[in-house]
Amino acid sequence: MSQAIDIKVPDIGDFKDVPVIEVFVKVGDTVKAEDPLISLESDKATMDVPAPLGGVVKAIGVKIGDKVSEGSVILQFEGEGAAAAPAEAAKPSVSAPPSPVSAPAGLAEVRIPDIGDFKDVPVIEVFVKVGDTVKAEDPLVSLESDKATMEVPAPLGGVVQEIRVKVGDKVNEGSIIMALATGSASAAAAAPAVSAAAGQAAAPAAAAAASGGIDEAALALAYAGPAVRKLARELSVDLGKVKGTGAHGRIVRTDVEAFAKGGAAAAPAPKAGAAPAGGGVGGVDLLPWPKVDFAKFGPVERKELSRIKKISGANLHRNWVVIPHVTTHDEADITDLEAFRVQMNKELEKSGVKVSMLPFMMKAAVATLKKFPEFNASLDGDGLVLKNYWHIGFAADTPNGLMVPVIRDVDKKNIVEITKEMGELAKLARDGKLKPDQMSGGTFTISSLGGIGGIYFTPIINAPEVSIMGVCKSYWKQHSSDGKTSSWRLTLPLSLSWDHRVIDGAAAARFNVHFANLLADMRRTMF
Template identity: 55%
Template sequence: MSTLQEIRVPDIGDYKEVDIIEVLVSPGESVVDGQSLVVVETDKASIEIPAAQAGVIKTLNVVVGDKISEGSLIAMMEVAAAPGMANPVTAPLPEPAPAAVTLSVEPPAQPVEHAPVVASPLAQELTEAKGELPFASPSIRKLARELGVPLTEIRGTGVRGRISRADVESFIKRVMTGQAQTEAQKANTPAAGGGLSGLLPWPQVDFTRFGPVERQDLSRIKKISGANLHRNWVMIPHVTNHEDADITELEAFRVQLNKEHEKAGVKVTLLALLMKTCAVALKKFPGFNASLDGEQIVLKQYFHIGFAADTPNGLVVPVIRDVDQKGVIAIAREMAQLSAKARDGKLGPAEMSGGCFSISSLGGIGGTYFTPIINAPEVAILGVGKSSTRLVWNGKEGVPRLILPLSLSWDHRVIDGAAAGRFNAFVAQSLADFRRLML
């Protein structure tokens, strides 16, 4: 015997009204336990929602473009009754009615040439709502607030003038290229000015005039992360301090650890040791374990650290929680698991949220010093370059030492130069002598 069961959206963190960007199954299709049904897109990454058990999809209640939250109905599934379960119903299942889509669906917007969503000084030019409130979903309003886009000045292309994400992106592109102006810009830009006050319009170039070209669409992750990075760079007054850390003894310690734990299948990386070092540094300098909230600074009592992970689709930042309470081996094991999930595109929202501080390591690729962009609402990020052997004068002679270049970017609204110098120096000294972390 079989029964019909509802498939609803499980807990996806604090996200609400997220967009369905792919539907992976169709009515009549048999699915197995754990098979992905739909893909949704948050402001951090794409998430696949799986089936909780095996069965046959009878009806689909969502389509691409729908917005869903925890508890939303995705589909009806026919599943086999458990063995031995009494079921007085012997008649065959009734033919299901056509799937009723109960969520609001936005029809495709008019074709527009998409550009990456970019934040800009538009965030300082929000205009007041004029009369009737624009027709837009909560997620679109949140997007507009983050990017500083005045919804009252956007003409929606959806049903009843509903504003879609494509409408917001198109508006931003037209403003950035000088094809349109906000009301604030019209009031402040000289007659001969460009799209933004004091700036020339973005150059429009036919690249094919100079030779053959190939166009590629940005991945979803790059579109989302690009908008966040641009906003953070424009809105946060970045300052970057550079420091060198002598990790000669630390590297020997790391190699020894890996020999001792080789059978356990755990590989301790330099990044795991950096994680532990930064957790201690954040405790010693609480201003770096903070966020700016209006005219208040939020000092966090927990120590969750994110690390930039390179994936085929772009950069993501998994977060390891309570680093201060974990040993280096546990940190290394968890980091390996999160890195694997990141490469497979399987990270969930909870695994990429709640970070207090981030580390961006290019050591496996190359390079020395750089300016990492702060991952708002954090106030600092540590960039790590590739270590190299240098001759260091010890007072009598030059001796070979393994040197690790560090680049600390910090938010000057919250942190001053003296604190940043001390933080960077503490990290470098702790890496040079790992025993300091026990003091």
């Protein structure tokens, strides 16, 4: 006599409330052990939940969009396999998690997690190979953006079954980098995975023939789960030509089946780097850059720009072209503040903390931003987002180029705390180890050339911010308050660049004056 058994989500690592993105079966379907039942997608991995045993689907307890965790009941089986299951497993208890033997975790596609606003980030190292066993948090690949080097860890343990990226490939958030066989399925998957990889490496032509001439590169890059890829291979469907109808363009089972029956191919994607219609900037065609053989005029030497300079250069150019910059110059009397800073450093000498002028400027910036909130904002379409937090970025000069770490919640930190955090972030920047979240979320930036020289300059706004303060090296200058007597005062040059779509000249002038007054007497920051 057949019995019913609840099928539950097996061990999926530390993931909780993972969305169901596909249901592969319907009531009445007969399935075999290891057939995929549903597909889940976390922020780091896509994984199919396989049938732990054979049977007939009696009821389905989830739908696309539902969120599940380990132990959640997803459907109910009846059949001979279910009848043979242990009595404990037959009890409809959500709280009792399934055993690893009865519910193998199957395959998990590992994706690039949230890496901030970075796009097309190159893979600079792959730490694993097919057949390797990895634990959760083991590094899988290393990426290098224009501002940081970051490692992508394994979201859960398993055996590497397939690697879909190589050094030099460019990835984004959500890009699939490899597939792991997890849970009890990992042991069975390890050996075949190794042999399959070896076979493909030794005979790529034979592998292509075995898959019906499918473009394996397109298959690896397609936005689809392991079960859908398996089905595509069985039906000799090239996923590179299939248009996904699932959420965010995901290719689902019905897309593959429809294509196999003669469905239309998706429109080819535009080639990377292709210019948009209209070309140039803002639809205006630009003249081609002049090509000159400089060697005709004398000896030359070519030096490639660093990766950071290449990408930050593109960002700076975009900001300069898109944002209508205006720069307002002023100066601040920092004579008394400098004397206080020197005294403070004497008192802190034993602690090893050495305070620069920049933390004081950050505190003055916060007080000024609170008085002029449109400077602590971002444009969003036709609206202005006014931010009620004050995260101040500071431009850090590194061997590889300019980087902008961000000090969060400057309003809640004292001068010493800001100094210590600046030192830590500056060191990470020089070592190329800044993480994306340590360079994001800024509301205002200060670019200081104080340690080098200069008087005034035009700093480029760090989008999506609407203003930036540039400061140069302070110098001694004679000041007169009454036109009759004068005295030498230490003067700090200020250069405030602002987005004219948001800010007008009068507001910018007032901002500079208020900022300068605070630096002249930091007691004013208390009001």
